[in-house]
Structures are given as structure tokens and as C-alpha cells.
Amino acid sequence: TAATTTDIQDGQEAAVTSKPAATIAREVARRRTFGIISHPDAGKTTLTEKLLLFSGAIQLAGTVKGRKSGRHATSDWMDIEKQRGISVASSVMQFEFRDHVINLLDTPGHQDFSEDTYRVLTAVDSALMVIDAAKGVEEQTIKLLDVCRMRATPIVTFMNKLDRETRDPLELLDEVESVLKIECAPVTWPIGMGKNFRGVYHLLNDEVMLFKAGEEKADGAYEIIKGIDNPRLSEMFPLEMEQLKMEVELVHGASHPFDLERFLSGVQTPVFFGSAINNFGVREILSALIDWAPAPRERDATVRAVRPDEQPFSGFVFKIQANMDPAHRDRIAFLRVCSGRFEKGMKVKHLRLGREVKLSSVVTFMASSREQVEEAYAGDIIGLPNHGNMQIGDSFSEGEMLTFTGIPYFAPELFRTVRIRNPLKTKQLHKGLQQLGEEGAVQVFKPVMGSDLILGAVGVLQFEVVASRLLNEYGVDAVFEGTNTSSARWVSSDDKKSLADFETQLAHNVAYDAAGNLAYLATSGVNLRLTQERWPKLQFHATREHA
Numbered sequence: 001t002a003a004t005t006t007d008i009q010d011g012q013e014a015a016v017t018s019k020p021a022a023t024i025a026r027e028v029a030r031r032r033t034f035g036i037i038s039h040p041d042a043g044k045t046t047l048t049e050k051l052l053l054f055s056g057a058i059q060l061a062g063t064v065k066g067r068k069s070g071r072h073a074t075s076d077w078m079d080i081e082k083q084r085g086i087s088v089a090s091s092v093m094q095f096e097f098r099d100h101v102i103n104l105l106d107t108p109g110h111q112d113f114s115e116d117t118y119r120v121l122t123a124v125d126s127a128l129m130v131i132d133a134a135k136g137v138e139e140q141t142i143k144l145l146d147v148c149r150m151r152a153t154p155i156v157t158f159m160n161k162l163d164r165e166t167r168d169p170l171e172l173l174d175e176v177e178s179v180l181k182i183e184c185a186p187v188t189w190p191i192g193m194g195k196n197f198r199g200v201y202h203l204l205n206d207e208v209m210l211f212k213a214g215e216e217k218a219d220g221a222y223e224i225i226k227g228i229d230n231p232r233l234s235e236m237f238p239l240e241m242e243q244l245k246m247e248v249e250l251v252h253g254a255s256h257p258f259d260l261e262r263f264l265s266g267v268q269t270p271v272f273f274g275s276a277i278n279n280f281g282v283r284e285i286l287s288a289l290i291d292w293a294p295a296p297r298e299r300d301a302t303v304r305a306v307r308p309d310e311q312p313f314s315g316f317v318f319k320i321q322a323n324m325d326p327a328h329r330d331r332i333a334f335l336r337v338c339s340g341r342f343e344k345g346m347k348v349k350h351l352r353l354g355r356e357v358k359l360s361s362v363v364t365f366m367a368s369s370r371e372q373v374e375e376a377y378a379g380d381i382i383g384l385p386n387h388g389n390m391q392i393g394d395s396f397s398e399g400e401m402l403t404f405t406g407i408p409y410f411a412p413e414l415f416r417t418v419r420i421r422n423p424l425k426t427k428q429l430h431k432g433l434q435q436l437g438e439e440g441a442v443q444v445f446k447p448v449m450g451s452d453l454i455l456g457a458v459g460v461l462q463f464e465v466v467a468s469r470l471l472n473e474y475g476v477d478a479v480f481e482g483t484n485t486s487s488a489r490w491v492s493s494d495d496k497k498s499l500a501d502f503e504t505q506l507a508h509n510v511a512y513d514a515a516g517n518l519a520y521l522a523t524s525g526v527n528l529r530l531t532q533e534r535w536p537k538l539q540f541h542a543t544r545e546h547a
């Protein structure tokens, strides 16, 4: 009987393993994972809400920022967000549209949180850039685009707020091309603007989509008139149509036709015009993302590149976020699946720790709620409960030693020392800072000599968030004070002796970060330069990747 049992098991196993290969390929092909990038106030939140309307999660419209607000209510940390009307925490939303699984990664737009934003962009396959057409290219957009360029991320552009007086559309395209250094391929073109906004002309389909203000239709269906020369159009809008025809001629002559290859290699962006608040032009962007944006692609890891349709599961953590409930200090590690199939309860290897973990209570981020995941494929984001042992950049696999690369930390530009009012809380302070450091909320440096911890941030608001969270989550009343540190550089060298000498001789300015990497804390630009000259065998890095 024993032999028979084995036979059956073998047979079953063969059936089970041959099915996933096709399933994985099919599931990967129907996934789109993108982030929205914009300068604050361009309309990212509004657009996100409208995108979610298409998923059928209609009740969500108008609630993106206030999501789970009941749970946030007790936390001062979220109060900061509310007071300033900014989105501190990025979130992940998954929904289905046209038989595709869309993973939308929200990125905080406020410049204080750019570091977190940057890392979120390492987990996407494409990006949607929202521009306020009245303002054009703004500062934050420039920075975010630079990050997208690091990985040649394909970008779809949405010119928003055409229901208002905007800048000249041709001028807007010019600005995108010259400032952001990306070629524009207009796909829709606006007919009028502000009070005279009539709709958009689809340059590839030769049809006009008529604008109607205040439409909140879930399907985003608008009246469509075929053909730019359709007499109905010139009857309805004689002036605007004349203007449109002139502009279209100019556009055809002066701008680039849409080219899928150029888009996929990140050198060209298709441009759409519309109004997010009126849900106008939103479906067109979603269609562009489905039709043109890439499904999950190969990702670089040490040793080799990993294909999304490989059978074994792999992925990396790009973000860690405290649970919304301050009473529970558990945190969620956001993992992007890079290959294979994740199944609830599976055992995977946490490669940095060389430890096997069982992923049983993993959450996904369906637009309507946090749900337990049963399975996930490349491109999906899953949330792993994290009790302090996972760090940003950690890779997971079914055993193969892979480390996904390209998840950056940026050298902080602002520094503070921490003092506490109650010295009995030192232990809590250290614990809190260690955890917040691992989460990427702030960078924590422990000088080799001396007992003060030094905090580094990219934006000053990060310190406020940390102070507020230390108080609420760890019961530590901390005071932040200025320090003479002006910049930090991670230090590495093949010459171990030089490195050791450096550490002892400059003990007051050499520190370890939360992940245990050596850094030099410079007191000025001159000081940094001189130190670099004096220690030619050492390399000083302004960014570091997860080791």
C-alpha cells in the first residue's frame, strides 16, 4: 500500500506543479503595477478616487485620504497629516479592471517624505504623472521624474484641471520636454479650457469626447463624436473647432507620434488631458496603462536577473509602515512579489537572516479593505506582519540566495540629536528609534564614541512625525536639538585596515546606522572634502543600497 500512496502523491504533485507554470504566466501578463507621481495639489488624490471608481468600489469615492480614519483617530501622527492636509503614509490599492489586476501605489507628495516616495517607485513597473495644467511642471515632479529615470520607468502623463483656465497646451508640452527631458506624444488634445472646455479630441482614434461638468459616472461614459470634420462638431462649437483643427495640425507637425517602444524604454510619455474631479479623461488613462504599460518585468538581483514567470516565489521589501493602531506596535512590511506564486501559509526564506519564515497572516490591499491573501503573483504587493526583524530592501525566496538590487537610501540632509526628559526612558527611546529607523521613518546614527543618537532626515517634518510617534507609541517625551553634523556619507572600502583606522581615529564623527552600516558625519562641506582627501582608500557614498 505504501507504494501506491507514493504513486498517487507523485501523480498529484505532477498535476499541481504543471498547472502553475501556465497560470503564473497568465497572471503576470494581466498585472499592472504603477505609482502616481505629482506635485502636491495637482490632483493625485482626486484621480486615485476616480480610478477606484472603475474598480466598482464606488463607495470609496471621496474617501481615499480618510480611509480607515476611525483607526487613525487616536494617533497624533495622523493628526499631523490631517493638520497639514498631506498624505504622510503611502498606501497600496489593488483592483480589477477589464480583466486586469491593477496595483496602484500611492506616494506621499510632500517633499518631506520624498525618501519614502523614492523607494515606493522602486516597486512599480510604470508611473502616472499628474500635472496641474494651470501650473505646469513643478519642483516635486522634477525630483520624482529623476527617480523614475533611474530605472527607465515608463510614464503616462495626465494634464489635469482643464475645467479651469490653464496654460497653453502646446506650451505645457514644451515645458515637459525641456524641463523633464522626456519626449511628449499627445494622445488626447483639449478643446477649449475653463468655462469653454468642450472635451478632448483623441488623436489616434479621430474622435471627440464631449465634456460634461460634474459627471461622477462610475463608467466614465461620455458622448463620443467620430471624426474631427464631423459637421455636428462645428455646429456645436464653431470657434473651438476651428482652433482645434489649427492646433491639431501643429501638433501633428511638431510633436512625436506615440511609439510604444519609446514609451516602454522611458524616453517618451503619452499625454492625456482631462479633469480628474469631473472624472473626465480618467478612463483613457486607465486604458493606456492596461494597453501600453508593461506587465511585471525581469528584476535585477545579485547573481542574476529574475523573470516574473519563474516558478519559485521571490520578492523584496520596499517599505515598512507602522500599523495604524498605535496600541499595537506591529508593523507591516510591504513586499513586492517578483516571481512565482505566493500562497497563504507557504514557507519562504528571509535571505538576510538566513531564516525560514511561514507566511500565514499576510494581507493584501484590495481597494475596499485589507484582506487576507490567498495567492499573489509578480507585481502584487503583499503585507507581511513584521515584529521588527524585517528591513527595507530585504529579499525573500524559496531558498535561492538572491538579493534584489536598486532599493536606495538617500544621505540625510537634516540632523538632530535627541534628548529625553526622563532618563529612565532611555531603553524605550533606543527601542523606538531602532524600529523607526528600520521602518525608514528617520535615519538613526549611533556614533562610535559618545552616547547621543543622531537622527538624519531628508525633510524636517520627519522629525515631527518621529517625536509624535515616540510619545504615542513608546511613551517617550523626546526633545530634538541641533547638531554640528551637516551631511552624512556611507563609507566602504576593500581595505579593512584603513576602515578600522578611520573608525578609531575619527570616532566622534563615525557612526553606525540602524542597519549597521558605517557612516561619516561631516560638520561641513569643507570638512567632508578634506576627510575624503585624507582617506583616499575609502569610498564615500551619498546613497546606499540595502546590503
Ligand code: GDP
Pocket (backbone or CB within 6 Å): 038, 039, 040, 041, 042, 043, 044, 045, 046, 047, 109, 160, 161, 162, 163, 164, 274, 275, 276, 277, 278
Ligand atoms: P493632491 O495633493 O495631488 O492629492 O491633490 P488633490 O486631489 O487633493 O487635489 C487638490 C485640489 O485640486 C483639491 O481641491 C481638488 O478638489 C482640486 N482638483 C482636483 N482635480 C481637479 C480638477 O480636475 N479640476 C478642478 N477644478 N479642481 C481639481
